[in-house]
Amino acid sequence: MTPRRAATPASATSHQLWGGRFAGGSHPALVAVNRSIGVDIRLWPYDVELSKAWATAIGEAGVLTGAEVRKMRAGLDRVHRKLAAGVEPTASDEDVHTLVDRLLHDEIGAVASRLHTGRSRNDQVATGSRMLVMRELADILGAAKAVQKSLYDRARTVGDALMPAYTHLQRAQPVLAAHWLLAHFWAIERDRRRLTDARRSAGVLPLGSGAIAGSAFRVNRKRLARTLGFHSISPNSIDAVGDRDFMLDAVYALSTLGTHLSRLAEDLILFGSAEFGFVRFGDAFSTGSSMMPQKRNPDALELARGSAARVTGHLVSLLTMLKGTPSGYNKDFQDDKRALFDALDAMHLLLPAVAGTVHTLRFNTSRMRDAVTGSMMATDLADHLVRKRATFREAHAAVGSLVRSAEERNLELNELEPSEILDAHRLFDKSVMRDLDPAITISHRELDGGTGPGAVARQLAAARRTLRT
Ligand code: ARG
Numbered sequence: 001m002t003p004r005r006a007a008t009p010a011s012a013t014s015h016q017l018w019g020g021r022f023a024g025g026s027h028p029a030l031v032a033v034n035r036s037i038g039v040d041i042r043l044w045p046y047d048v049e050l051s052k053a054w055a056t057a058i059g060e061a062g063v064l065t066g067a068e069v070r071k072m073r074a075g076l077d078r079v080h081r082k083l084a085a086g087v088e089p090t091a092s093d094e095d096v097h098t099l100v101d102r103l104l105h106d107e108i109g110a111v112a113s114r115l116h117t118g119r120s121r122n123d124q125v126a127t128g129s130r131m132l133v134m135r136e137l138a139d140i141l142g143a144a145k146a147v148q149k150s151l152y153d154r155a156r157t158v159g160d161a162l163m164p165a166y167t168h169l170q171r172a173q174p175v176l177a178a179h180w181l182l183a184h185f186w187a188i189e190r191d192r193r194r195l196t197d198a199r200r201s202a203g204v205l206p207l208g209s210g211a212i213a214g215s216a217f218r219v220n221r222k223r224l225a226r227t228l229g230f231h232s233i234s235p236n237s238i239d240a241v242g243d244r245d246f247m248l249d250a251v252y253a254l255s256t257l258g259t260h261l262s263r264l265a266e267d268l269i270l271f272g273s274a275e276f277g278f279v280r281f282g283d284a285f286s287t288g289s290s291m292m293p294q295k296r297n298p299d300a301l302e303l304a305r306g307s308a309a310r311v312t313g314h315l316v317s318l319l320t321m322l323k324g325t326p327s328g329y330n331k332d333f334q335d336d337k338r339a340l341f342d343a344l345d346a347m348h349l350l351l352p353a354v355a356g357t358v359h360t361l362r363f364n365t366s367r368m369r370d371a372v373t374g375s376m377m378a379t380d381l382a383d384h385l386v387r388k389r390a391t392f393r394e395a396h397a398a399v400g401s402l403v404r405s406a407e408e409r410n411l412e413l414n415e416l417e418p419s420e421i422l423d424a425h426r427l428f429d430k431s432v433m434r435d436l437d438p439a440i441t442i443s444h445r446e447l448d449g450g451t452g453p454g455a456v457a458r459q460l461a462a463a464r465r466t467l468r469t
Helices: 028-034 037-060 066-084 096-114 121-157 177-202 221-228 237-242 245-272 299-323 331-359 365-370 374-387 392-408 418-424 430-436 438-443 453-467
Strands: 162-167 170-176
Touching: 037 066, 037 096, 037 121, 037 221, 037 331, 066 096, 096 121, 121 177, 121 237, 121 245, 121 331, 121 453, 162 177, 162 365, 162 438, 170 177, 170 374, 170 438, 177 245, 177 453, 245 299, 245 331, 299 331, 374 392, 374 430, 374 438, 392 418, 418 430, 430 438
Parallel strands: none
Antiparallel strands: 162 170
């Protein structure tokens, strides 16, 4: 393609916010690469709201008359209605700020041109993006809580069902199934804390920073902050227009949440396989195969694993994008919204699907119980000796020899002759056979955070209290 100026720049520049200093129109290739309306249109409710607040603020600073402020605010309300009704951008709308400005001109004419006094799209886009993060993270917090609620409900109803807990995906020790479900509950609880922190980090108002050096009109930024739901104002205009930490915080919190959903998904996918058979996915949350009629696939969970990868990719993109930029605003930042929005969308979509999958799981508690084999009580046999003052190391060695001998004959520890166990260490006595019962094993783990029935009941109560916050 031969580089050339656009023959008729009118369509691309008819409502530009910046064309004046150039002799001709922009090359179509520049127009195309520069145009962000397809992505940032999502900011329109915030751009309209912050524009209304800005009109009031510059009115108070003496830039607009009272009548002009009223006209502008009423015009912006009509712009809001139009956009809510689905009015489409035209080819000349470079980005959401240009779009709102053009629509305001359509509504109130030339006086609209006074709105952009003392502000820049640089402080505007930072402000709007922060407002969006605060709003959307509130929704995500609610949806994350719904996942916790389904985990909690299932933990409560699964009762005293036993299952193996795994380390290295090898059968390790028996636990209550409720304990396993609550493990995922607490991970998501930490996500809610991180998301709450990320909302707070978005709550610092950049508006008033202008392009980089602050506005020449002395607007009351603190009042502006209160009006727009920010808890404080940015202390430095250069930092304010170049700061995307709030996006990093949000996308980090989202990618950690995604990682937790992915790990929950991985547990469930494994446990739903015929080989484990611990859970069965509800019809409403299973998909079939176009070829194999017998299939019951947990697609939502697999998508949770996949989306976690994508969201983590967005975190890396944002960090990488930022590290190369000089202070202040750079156009590189235009792409931040792709990463942020997709990370938000991934979680908006996934959380209800994961909550529903958990809610409709059927547990096969006898399969779970059958998977708890006698050798998983090896640690309990060692603990038995320790209670009788053997050192753990010595106990470990004695029980290790029993495990080896059982394994050689393809037996579980509980299938050995009691006499063989008693012979393995002088401190073993008959009561050791009780320690091979998983229910007894579990009852020894009543310390806080353990899997004893009492400890798990306390954990459930704590989880319930957490859900109230
Ligand atoms: N569309 C731009 C963005 O998303 C808005 C800010 C543009 N600022 C500028 N100086 N061109 O970052």
